[in-house]
Amino acid sequence: MSRAAASLPRRRLLTAALAWPALRCGAQPMLEIRHGIDLRPGAPAIFRYELEVLRLLLDKTAAEFGPYRLMEQPPMSQARSFRQLATGDLDLAVALTSREHEALAEPLRVCLHRGLLGVRLPIALKRRSAELSALPDLAALRRERIAQVSGWPDLAVLQANGLQVQSLPRLELFPEALRRGRADLFALGVTEAQAIVEPLPDCRVLDDWLIAYPAASHFFVGRHRPELLGRLHAGWELVLADGSFAALFERVLGPAVARARLAERRWIVLANPDLPAQTPLHEARLWHPLLKGRLLPVAAP
Numbered sequence: 125m126s127r128a129a130a131s132l133p134r135r136r137l138l139t140a141a142l143a144w145p146a147l148r149c150g151a152q153p154m155l156e157i158r159h160g161i162d163l164r165p166g167a168p169a170i171f172r173y174e175l176e177v178l179r180l181l182l183d184k185t186a187a188e189f190g191p192y193r194l195m196e197q198p199p200m201s202q203a204r205s206f207r208q209l210a211t212g213d214l215d216l217a218v219a220l221t222s223r224e225h226e227a228l229a230e231p232l233r234v235c236l237h238r239g240l241l242g243v244r245l246p247i248a249l250k251r252r253s254a255e256l257s258a259l260p261d262l263a264a265l266r267r268e269r270i271a272q273v274s275g276w277p278d279l280a281v282l283q284a285n286g287l288q289v290q291s292l293p294r295l296e297l298f299p300e301a302l303r304r305g306r307a308d309l310f311a312l313g314v315t316e317a318q319a320i321v322e323p324l325p326d327c328r329v330l331d332d333w334l335i336a337y338p339a340a341s342h343f344f345v346g347r348h349r350p351e352l353l354g355r356l357h358a359g360w361e362l363v364l365a366d367g368s369f370a371a372l373f374e375r376v377l378g379p380a381v382a383r384a385r386l387a388e389r390r391w392i393v394l395a396n397p398d399l400p401a402q403t404p405l406h407e408a409r410l411w412h413p414l415l416k417g418r419l420l421p422v423a424a425p
Contacts, residue, residue, distance in 0.1 A: 152190025155182075157352060160197050160205040160217040170316040173376045174218045177236050178343065180372060181359030189355045201294075203275040209346040216352065221340050222277040222398045229344040230353050233404055234360045238373060238412040239420060241313035242339025242396070244278070245384060246330045247321055248309055249302050256309060257332045262392050265335075271298050271307035277398060278311075281337050285394040299324050311335055314384045315377045333390035336419050340403050364409065386414050393419060 159178070162171050175194075182192045197214060208214035209229040220241060221231055235241075248256045259265055266286050272279040274291040282289045290307040292298055298310040303326070312320060317329050345353045363369035404410060405420050 155192040158195045158197055158215045160214055162199045163196055164199055181356050184362040185355050185359045201275050212348040215346050215349050217344050220277045221342050226400050231342040231344050232356050235340040237315050237341045239415045240315050240412050241341045242337050243314045244311035244335040245314055245317040246309050246311050250326055250328050253328050257330045268308040270309045271301045280398055281396050284397050315380050335392050337394040337396040338399055338420055391418055
């Protein structure tokens with residue numbers, strides 16, 4: 125078994141399995157999962173990838189754990205999704221981890237985006253792209269105003285590093301914030317930025333630099349669903365060991381990573397004081413190779 129697979133919490137997996145005696149006796153009831161992945165028309169395509177990863181984990185465990193049914197819930201903010209996880213009104217959500225998120229729900233500590241949601245590409249109005257592409261370092265970035273969505277852990281990271289942050293209630297509002305001069309920049313993860321910006325004729329992703337901080341996007345499961353937590357732990361063990369997760373990542377997100385030319389950019393590295401200490405930064409196989417030596421203190425595999 126790989127070191128990454130071995131790092132998954134086996135005690136929780138065993139507890140979840142014992143809590144589902146009907147399953148272990150041969151009966152395989154339908155597992156219903158109320159999830160908060162946003163699949164409405166117009167939602168960022170990255171959400172479809174997150175659903176594909178979820179289906180991969182569930183399909184890999186179907187022979188042992190039985191059938192499942194995914195039940196999409198109405199779109200909601202991250203803050204509301206975590207409130208519903210805590211109250212038992214939602215079973216699963218996806219988000220960057222933080223101390224607050226982990227206080228409200230159980231994380232599966234494998235990053236869906238291999239750390240690349242913490243690598244943020246800057247977005248600006250096209251008419252200002254030459255000016256803002258020339259920013260040399262963090263000190264210069266601190267003189268600009270950067271917008272971020274309230275309720276996203278990224279906002280607290282930017283503030284903790286001394287940036288001037290304009291809070292937005294929803295992702296869809298960032299183009300107007302740039303147009304009205306309320307902010308100079310916005311930033312999105314490397315796996316999502318180009319797809320979100322391409323339909324916006326007056327905005328562009330800058331090519332010369334990026335913001336980076338250690339971050340992990342996880343599936344979070346409500347504590348009322350230990351059987352779901354156990355099944356997903358088992359699924360991660362399987363897909364890390366057989367390479368199917370890496371293959372899915374490269375098929376869906378690999379082209380966006382290659383297009384971003386990360387190795388050719390200036391990396392403005394920030395600290396993430398809200399990253400939980402349990403995040404397995406030392407597990408090299410869980411992170412994208414470009415992060416090693418630039419961002420994460422990972423050991424050799």
